[in-house]
Amino acid sequence: MELLEGELEQIQTEVGFILRKYEPGREQLLPILQEVQGKIGYLPKEAMKMVAEAINIPEVDVYSVGTFYNQFRLNPPGKNQIKVCMGTACHLTGGHIIMDSFERRLEIDEGETTGDREFSLERVACVGCCALAPVVLVNEEVEARVRPTRVDGILLGLGKAMPVTSKHQKEEGDTIE
Amino acid sequence: MKISRTVTITIDGKEYIAKEGQKLLWTALENGVYIPHLCGIEEEEKPAAGCRLCFVEIDGFLNPVTACTQKVKEGMVVRTRSKRVDKLVGTAFELLMSNHRLGCARCGANGRCELQKIAKERGLKLKTSRLRSLVPEVPVDESPDKFTYDQTRCVLCGRCVWVDHHKAKIGAIGLVRRGMSRKMATFGETAMADSSCTQCGMCVEACPVGALTFKEK
Numbered sequence: 308m309e310l311l312e313g314e315l316e317q318i319q320t321e322v323g324f325i326l327r328k329y330e331p332g333r334e335q336l337l338p339i340l341q342e343v344q345g346k347i348g349y350l351p352k353e354a355m356k357m358v359a360e361a362i363n364i365p366e367v368d369v370y371s372v373g374t375f376y377n378q379f380r381l382n383p384p385g386k387n388q389i390k391v392c393m394g395t396a397c398h399l400t401g402g403h404i405i406m407d408s409f410e411r412r413l414e415i416d417e418g419e420t421t422g423d424r425e426f427s428l429e430r431v432a433c434v435g436c437c438a439l440a441p442v443v444l445v446n447e448e449v450e451a452r453v454r455p456t457r458v459d460g461i462l463l464g465l466g467k468a469m470p471v472t473s474k475h476q477k478e479e480g481d482t483i484e
Numbered sequence: 485m486k487i488s489r490t491v492t493i494t495i496d497g498k499e500y501i502a503k504e505g506q507k508l509l510w511t512a513l514e515n516g517v518y519i520p521h522l523c524g525i526e527e528e529e530k531p532a533a534g535c536r537l538c539f540v541e542i543d544g545f546l547n548p549v550t551a552c553t554q555k556v557k558e559g560m561v562v563r564t565r566s567k568r569v570d571k572l573v574g575t576a577f578e579l580l581m582s583n584h585r586l587g588c589a590r591c592g593a594n595g596r597c598e599l600q601k602i603a604k605e606r607g608l609k610l611k612t613s614r615l616r617s618l619v620p621e622v623p624v625d626e627s628p629d630k631f632t633y634d635q636t637r638c639v640l641c642g643r644c645v646w647v648d649h650h651k652a653k654i655g656a657i658g659l660v661r662r663g664m665s666r667k668m669a670t671f672g673e674t675a676m677a678d679s680s681c682t683q684c685g686m687c688v689e690a691c692p693v694g695a696l697t698f699k700e701k
Contacts, residue, residue: 352672365655366671366680374660 394433592697
């Protein structure tokens with residue numbers, strides 16, 4: 308994922324500030340990563356490198372933990388967050404087909420963010436309304452009984468140009484919080 | 485190392501002298517009794533015990549236990565084979581087979597592969613039968629000068645990661661992701677040559693299978 312202009316400086320400042328609060332030591336890794344993600348919204352590689360150096364463990368160990376827990380994301384959350392439910396009921400009613408449809412349309416894999424940071428796609432495990440399966444959460448709004456055709460509708464409603472990709476750029480100054 | 489006392493243990497009806505406190509797996513191997521194993525590291529005080537292949541029956545234990553985690557004790561009575569042990573080891577081996585690129589003839593580890601040895605020793609098949617093969621299509625990483633990394637032949641024993649961290653002390657590789665996506669990789673899952681790897685080759689020597697193999701000269 309390409310960093311936005313000024314994002315690297317922001318990451319360095321934020322992470323540097325967080326790291327000052329912790330004693331060095333491997334056992335601090337999880338709380339640090341949680342705080343970094345809480346602040347930056349995801350775990351950029353630059354941040355993971357800084358954490359590794361601060362607590363004196365190999366970079367790959369930080370990456371290992373960051374990729375192990377579902378709690379952590381390695382890509383920035385998109386402006387529109389799409390969460391496809393993969394709970395039992397949604398899985399049985401074709402949740403993975405819906406996921407595939409989103410992956411094809413957005414040209415990213417599950418867990419990734421589009422290059423323009425407009426959309427991020429992730430899987431969730433049950434959102435608690437199984438009667439409406441398969442369910443997709445679009446920016447915390449529930450989309451019920453989603454069909455592949457509805458996927459296009461959802462994306463069009465969010466301003467994605469169809470059918471192929473658009474080069475449409477958003478206004479400048481879009482930083483992630 | 486402190487001087488350790490010796491104890492007498494029984495493995496498959498034969499008595500052996502063993503160093504007290506040594507893990508049973510290594511005692512057995514030193515005495516020529518083969519127990520299948522992939523992830524075991526002798527120096528490691530708390531083994532991962534993740535490969536689930538070194539099961540043995542020990543008198544006093546209700547169920548089979550992993551030999552790599554059991555310290556030898558005076559009078560310990562061990563059986564390396566039983567119906568339950570064979571079933572556990574057989575299933576673990578089948579699961580490995582279902583996620584391992586087969587075709588030994590085209591593998592760099594052919595002839596020195598630990599999987600081949602286990603299959604031979606225990607009469608197991610080097611193919612999938614009950615289980616579907618779930619080998620991902622991943623290209624071989626040929627970026628290093630000295631060796632190649634074929635992820636599809638990796639058994640996730642973690643021996644390469646252990647020597648990288650504890651012997652070579654580089655910290656270039658680790659086990660990343662989870663579940664079916666788990667794999668040995670570098671930071672950011674880059675090609676090996678683009679990482680902090682110094683290509684010392686210690687991980688290649690540690691690999692029990694054909695995942696990490698030296699390039700032919």
